[in-house]
Amino acid sequence: MRGEKQGLYTGVVSPSCELVAWHTELRPGYGSSIDSRPPEELIISEKDVLTRFAAVHVPYIQPGETCALTPIALEPYQGGWQHGVDIYKRWRNTWFHSPQVPKWTTEPHSWQQIHINSPEDELRIRFTDLPKIGEDCARHGVRAIQLVGWNEGGQDQGNPSHNPDSRLGTWDELKEAIQKIQAMGVKLILFAKFTWADRSTDWFRKDLKRLAIKDPYGDYYLYPGYQYQTATQLLDINTKRLIPMCFLSEEYLELCDKEFTKTVELGADGILFDECLHHGQAYMCFDPHHGHRYGAMVYANDRKLIQNFRKITNESRPDFLFAGEGCYDWEFETYHLSYHRSENKQHIPLSRYLQPHIQLMTAVNGFNDRNMINQCLLYRYIISYEPYNFKGRLDDYPLTMAYGKHMDALRTELREYFWDGEFRDTLGAAVTCDGKPHHPYAVFINAKTNKVGLVICNYEEHLPVTVAASQENGEAFSRCRLVDDPVWKPVEDRIVIPPQSAVVVI
Amino acid sequence: MTTFTLKNDNLVLEFNRVNGALVGLRAIHTDWKIINRPSLGLSFRLLLPLSEERRNNPVYGEKQALSTLEVTPGGRCATLGWDGVTSEYGGKHDIKLTLNVTLDDRQAVFAMTVENHSGLVVENVFCPYLGDVAHPPDESWFKTFIYTYASAQEWRLWPQYDNLRGGLALIIRLSFIIGLHLSARQWLPSS
Numbered sequence: 001m002r003g004e005k006q007g008l009y010t011g012v013v014s015p016s017c018e019l020v021a022w023h024t025e026l027r028p029g030y031g032s033s034i035d036s037r038p039p040e041e042l043i044i045s046e047k048d049v050l051t052r053f054a055a056v057h058v059p060y061i062q063p064g065e066t067c068a069l070t071p072i073a074l075e076p077y078q079g080g081w082q083h084g085v086d087i088y089k090r091w092r093n094t095w096f097h098s099p100q101v102p103k104w105t106t107e108p109h110s111w112q113q114i115h116i117n118s119p120e121d122e123l124r125i126r127f128t129d130l131p132k133i134g135e136d137c138a139r140h141g142v143r144a145i146q147l148v149g150w151n152e153g154g155q156d157q158g159n160p161s162h163n164p165d166s167r168l169g170t171w172d173e174l175k176e177a178i179q180k181i182q183a184m185g186v187k188l189i190l191f192a193k194f195t196w197a198d199r200s201t202d203w204f205r206k207d208l209k210r211l212a213i214k215d216p217y218g219d220y221y222l223y224p225g226y227q228y229q230t231a232t233q234l235l236d237i238n239t240k241r242l243i244p245m246c247f248l249s250e251e252y253l254e255l256c257d258k259e260f261t262k263t264v265e266l267g268a269d270g271i272l273f274d275e276c277l278h279h280g281q282a283y284m285c286f287d288p289h290h291g292h293r294y295g296a297m298v299y300a301n302d303r304k305l306i307q308n309f310r311k312i313t314n315e316s317r318p319d320f321l322f323a324g325e326g327c328y329d330w331e332f333e334t335y336h337l338s339y340h341r342s343e344n345k346q347h348i349p350l351s352r353y354l355q356p357h358i359q360l361m362t363a364v365n366g367f368n369d370r371n372m373i374n375q376c377l378l379y380r381y382i383i384s385y386e387p388y389n390f391k392g393r394l395d396d397y398p399l400t401m402a403y404g405k406h407m408d409a410l411r412t413e414l415r416e417y418f419w420d421g422e423f424r425d426t427l428g429a430a431v432t433c434d435g436k437p438h439h440p441y442a443v444f445i446n447a448k449t450n451k452v453g454l455v456i457c458n459y460e461e462h463l464p465v466t467v468a469a470s471q472e473n474g475e476a477f478s479r480c481r482l483v484d485d486p487v488w489k490p491v492e493d494r495i496v497i498p499p500q501s502a503v504v505v506i
Numbered sequence: 507m508t509t510f511t512l513k514n515d516n517l518v519l520e521f522n523r524v525n526g527a528l529v530g531l532r533a534i535h536t537d538w539k540i541i542n543r544p545s546l547g548l549s550f551r552l553l554l555p556l557s558e559e560r561r562n563n564p565v566y567g568e569k570q571a572l573s574t575l576e577v578t579p580g581g582r583c584a585t586l587g588w589d590g591v592t593s594e595y596g597g598k599h600d601i602k603l604t605l606n607v608t609l610d611d612r613q614a615v616f617a618m619t620v621e622n623h624s625g626l627v628v629e630n631v632f633c634p635y636l637g638d639v640a641h642p643p644d645e646s647w648f649k650t651f652i653y654t655y656a657s658a659q660e661w662r663l664w665p666q667y668d669n670l671r672g673g674l675a676l677i678i679r680l681s682f683i684i685g686l687h688l689s690a691r692q693w694l695p696s697s
Binding site: 007063 | 516517531533534535536538540543545546548551612613614615616617618619620621622623624625626627628629630631632633634635636637638639640641642644645646647648649650651652653655656657658662663664665666667668669
């Protein structure tokens, strides 16, 4: 909980798998509900006006059990949110271990995400045609492909099957396409999903149902699913409903191992486990036949799933990539890279601040998406090129490709600041416009010299902005340049940034 | 009200000696009185369903008298004990609670152990439980800041309050914070 200048940090101080919820409650209620305003007085209508706060533990302690709840720390701090997060980082760094990451992901690089089939059966690209996508990537210097919808039924259908969809080609045709793409110097990462089972399949109805997460009434939870292409599905008439599956069931984990092994046998360079970050509405499982306690936290085996997979690849494929989506902090003990979507000018780069050097990737799907490219530079996000919402070719959006290449070239040239350096969000420097704080900008600490480098963006669509930049330590900046203008300029009192542009200052 | 105090270089906590409620909390460096109305102090809360006919059977910590209390001479650690509890609708229950509050140089850590010798399930426990969190003085807003999907979710507490549930329905807004299985919810009371 925080104001602008100080706050009260509350956090767990044990890496526990117990469900702990944060709870606030305004009593007795709004003064004026039309604008969500609490009463201004301390007592209204003889009732105390107050805001309660609690850490709510959800342990389901059975008769005869003793339970030590997850310890909770309170610590007041001064400064912005970064200073509150620093308290967490200080504790987390006492026990957290990062995995060894495939070397190629640690270099400045970019990806393309391409979807080839959906639950509405558009059957977009056959396996034998996939090398054309690889050629695109090789020509544009894009390092990796995330291939989506290759499995039976396409994206978000047929889960958790990881068999190639026979309508797109054979197993061998997919394997051969992967080899051809790899021969071009492009990595091929297969989209994977273990979170759900597709409720509409016989597999679920006749068998997998028993391994689904169950609520206290013995019923499975239901995730509403995703809609694709046709009006029928966009109206949610025939959406494939997705059922959260129980990772606490060893039988389900073994099934996942078998499904995962197919991606290894196909020769992929890795998987990207989409939606590894959650289990829908399900937090706890109450099924008495899964081999776990009644009321067990279903996130507890999120890391074990990947640890099991790694046992499969450790000897034969030690460089196999385990990527996820929106990985929460603890998952980075097992995942190498995390993909997310962050198309928001007010995006708060919390994961980046938490771990300055982990590999984070974001979607860039606009046809002149300069500001998302600028965001990638700001927050050290890998570009995932996704024309037509990841259903197009790289040459479909030349403006975005050209600007993205300029940006990646710049941060490769200045990697000691903007790739290998430490991201500090806005700490250590101030950027103002007309005397007021400017947004957005980011501070990086050079990995070799400890000098400060800045990225300053102008998200405005049409107007330039004039800013002033200064360092807290009093040192001066010497030069700056735009992403798409190679000419360095001396830093004077003011820096002019054209619309939808970014400048680096060192 | 008789109280005892725990203190380090960063914060001061004051507890009611009778029921263990946290009745004062202050940030030393800024003098922010986070809990400033002792009468609103709380200690813990349990949910102890009696049956499917009476699920909402709470145990309010502020109504439970402490059985034991130990405070270390340096004022950095206290152990509070309740040898049994009384719920709102189920009478007395053989549930023993032990709360250790330990301060290091910067923070206070609340660690509770529940020994359930009753025939009921202890579904959830509120701990620590702050009875009234005052916003810092000289601030124009006060809000929560919680991890969500590579970013952060902020909900307003003051001068406006974002109600995620409340009224007739109980809502849960879960968001996993910085790596651990933490969540958030925020509501207005339904009664």
